[in-house]
Amino acid sequence: MKVRTSRRKARHVRVPAFSPVPMRRRTDGWTPARQAAFLGALAETGSVIEAARRVGMARETAYRLRRRPGAGSFVTAWDRAASQGDRPAQGDGSRKRKVTAEERAQRALFGLLKVRIYRGRHVATERKADNSALLSYLAQLDRFARAGGSDGTRLHTFAPGFVSTGCEL
Template identity: 35%
Template sequence: MDLSQFATDTPVIRHDGWNPERKIRFLDHLAAKGDVRRACAAAGMSHEAAYRLRRRDPLFGRGWNAALALSRESNAEVLRCRAIDGIEEDIWFRGEFVGTRVRHDSRLLLAHLARLDKVADQQQARHDAGRFDEILALILEEEAPEEFGETYGELPPDRTGFVADAARHAKAVVRWNWPDAEEDEDAEPLTPDEEWERDEDRRIEVEEACDEAAHDATLEATALWDEWFRRACGLVDDVLGRTPSTVSTSGGAAPAPTAAKPFGQASVSCPPAGGEDSAAYSDRS
């Protein structure tokens, strides 16, 4: 049966409201806090819709686990802060605010960290966390260079593996195409020592040619992979820099993003100690 009459160039719109931009906005916020509901609010999606997509989209699921592995560092910083400075809570009496108190109780966060540890201990999650921006770029339907081979929408080879494979392939091509030694039928037979010297000279010549080819292939493969990574990061930064959409999904209306108190606590007054990590922590808050 000819189905060409039904063909269309119009992109398919997901019935559940997810699009590539919402996906990476969700994953980016999840990587910062490890909080699914807050990430859903940032993406304008319900948490039910997020869990359904995780179940149905393998690449999104990989990004989810990688984001949780990345969030472990920021959550550990919150725990350190609470352990040292405590949590400032508002005190209300008969509907009136009467003051504040500092409470040292990080049990909820410790339990949360334990869950993140289980994710971070997964080898796949650790690997994907190191390539998080590439996963986001693939979710945005950015195509990897054809030199990476057929990836079927999955991550292309990592930098080390791709460069090493390129060098090995270049050496193999040189050896395969290297001409055999020509025999002169009119020449005097070579002595064993002369044959050994001839073969050794040929071996050295082949290895030098292989090393030169591998060097050139390494430079080319490195430049190609670095350009892919630069393009992937640039695309992600560009999309995340836009104003997010406020359209919710059929999975339930998502609440508007608010300054939610971390992990259900009343309030927190514990900025990290000064130093290099202070700015990074404030950026994630």
Template identity: 35%
Template sequence: MSHAPHRSPRRRKAAPRNPLDFDTVELRHRHDGWTPQRQVDFIRALAECGCVDSACKRVGISTSAAYALRARTDAQSFRFAWDAALDQAIQRLSDAAFSRAIHGVATPIFYKGEQIGERRRYDEKLTMFLLRYRDPVRYGAWMDTVRAERSPDAATLCLNRMIDQVEADAYAREAGDPLPKPFVRYQPPRFVSEAEQDAIEERAAAAREEAAHRAELRASDEAWERDLAAMGDAGTA
């Protein structure tokens, strides 16, 4: 009798931790103390505002009491929830920073004590900071030590060919024909390392010296030809 092969149970992917899913610390239930509901309310408030002082004020607990509860040996779950709440608040802060970088900050304009409009200011330093750390492939600090090597008009030529490709593909789909072969394959700029850049500069310097030497030889040959021509003219005079 055949037996079906035994399959080990697959591990389920762990779901993101919910900061409110923690075991409250068992304390004496006092009206002004850390009741289980107040602990949950504190974690929820901390996730919303990201500030311990503000979260304590919302639930009516002092900051020192919050840190005292966090320091208890039996409050591990509370500490984990605290950290998870701050992580969630940091994400909200990141979203707010992105919003300011994209939409700017409105500053009111007053004239004779009355608001007549507003001016929208954009923080370019904030924008560059976000780009550098959220998109390091394109804007990372490592790019300060390399040099992009690409033809100046390569982007325009590549875009025009891609537009032609889109048009050809669209006509082929409309006619029910097979799609044509790609006209061009997009190639991003190649970044040259510091060692490669030094080698390129050395080759360029050697090429400049060679060009200067050839120019000297050419000038010498031209001068010699002029001297010969002058001697010939003098002999026939």
């Protein structure tokens, strides 16, 4: 007689990789490492107030960061981290967000930040290369070269007005 044991699928808290919000370089502000730690704490607690407190920032500044231009990837990661308790752990295939040229440039140059959570706690943040952004940029350069862009015109769609984020962890 075969004995069946019911195994429940472990619920792992997942925070998607994200591009940090472009900010001026300040040690007391929302650095890329602090943004990642905030998302990790948000996934742990489900509370914006508690997550902001854990990283030494105010709730109001977290919402201000969310409204900044170029924060699309951060907002998507925030929404998924905040709703961890509301839905079962499934694949990320529900909704895809369109990536702007500026965000693609940031991803190609600096990569993404990946928040690592172990046993319900934020333990690390690592930088992850975004190969798809690099490949799309190379394809864009190829299209530009085939169209006869060697007449001295500049390829301006990759990074118009791009601001360096100073993404050191």
